[in-house]
Amino acid sequence: MHKVSDLKVLYFGTPVVLISSRNPDGGANLAPMSSAWWLGQSCMLGLGNSAQTTANLRRERECVLNLAPSSLADAVDRLAMTTGASTVPRRKAEMGYRYEPRKFAVAGLTEQPSELVAPPRVLECPIQLECEVVAAHPFGEDNASATAFHVTVRRAHVEEKLIIPGTHYVDPIAWDPLIMKFCEFFGDGRNVRSSRLAAGWRMPHDLRAPAKVS
Numbered sequence: 001m002h003k004v005s006d007l008k009v010l011y012f013g014t015p016v017v018l019i020s021s022r023n024p025d026g027g028a029n030l031a032p033m034s035s036a037w038w039l040g041q042s043c044m045l046g047l048g049n050s051a052q053t054t055a056n057l058r059r060e061r062e063c064v065l066n067l068a069p070s071s072l073a074d075a076v077d078r079l080a081m082t083t084g085a086s087t088v089p090r091r092k093a094e095m096g097y098r099y100e101p102r103k104f105a106v107a108g109l110t111e112q113p114s115e116l117v118a119p120p121r122v123l124e125c126p127i128q129l130e131c132e133v134v135a136a137h138p139f140g141e142d143n144a145s146a147t148a149f150h151v152t153v154r155r156a157h158v159e160e161k162l163i164i165p166g167t168h169y170v171d172p173i174a175w176d177p178l179i180m181k182f183c184e185f186f187g188d189g190r191n192v193r194s195s196r197l198a199a200g201w202r203m204p205h206d207l208r209a210p211a212k213v214s
């Protein structure tokens with residue numbers, strides 16, 4: 001039996017991407033995001049307009065999409081509720097966001113130079129996509145509060161163990177992406193840790209509660 005519901009959140013489960021971009025001072029910014037989908041060598045990224053990443057992508061037109069494995073959930077969670085924007089917008093501040101210019105250090109992740117673009121890769125991420133911005137489209141509610149960036153992959157770096165030998169394909173069994181589902185972190189179908197993002201959004205679910213049988 002289906003029930004009509006005025007769903008408050010439509011985050012059904014998407015891979016977590018750590019997007020690196022270059023700040024105006026030349027340093028690196030790093031932000032978790034999961035509104036990303038691919039078509040061929042193109043990718044669409046949904047980013048809020050208050051994010052430092054959005055400003056960086058508009059200005060520099062380059063980024064690296066570092067795909068996070070489920071084993072990096074702790075590092076991703078350390079980046080949650082941080083922004084590289086020195087002025088934290090009021091809505092974000094109310095949710096508990098803070099300014100953090102040293103994203104790699106806070107996450108405990110390592111910068112690895114890219115080959116074609118200025119922003120660094122994340123060494124610990126087994127899939128790293130060096131990308132160029134093709135177009136930026138206004139997106140979202142509230143007078144286009146977000147931007148949909150169309151990026152194209154210029155170079156892909158993949159940990160050798162994930163490649164099916166003798167091919168240019170990722171082994172789907174070997175690759176275990178970190179999935180953000182309704183603000184919670186999942187790997188291999190299981191909840192892997194608690195989530196600061198879910199707390200910031202005041203999500204009503206309690207993952208420790210036993211499932212109710214009706």
Ligand SMILES: Cc1cc2nc3c(=O)[nH]c(=O)nc-3n(C[C@H](O)[C@H](O)[C@H](O)COP(=O)(O)O)c2cc1C
Binds near residue numbers: 016036076080097
């Ligand atoms: C797991 C996870 C997924 C997120 N997904 C998105 C997203 O798809 N789009 C977005 O705009 N923000 C997303 N956020 C929130 C951003 O990380 C947040 O806006 C952050 O301040 C961006 O960093 P920046 O301001 O340094 O660019 C996500 C956060 C987490 C922890």
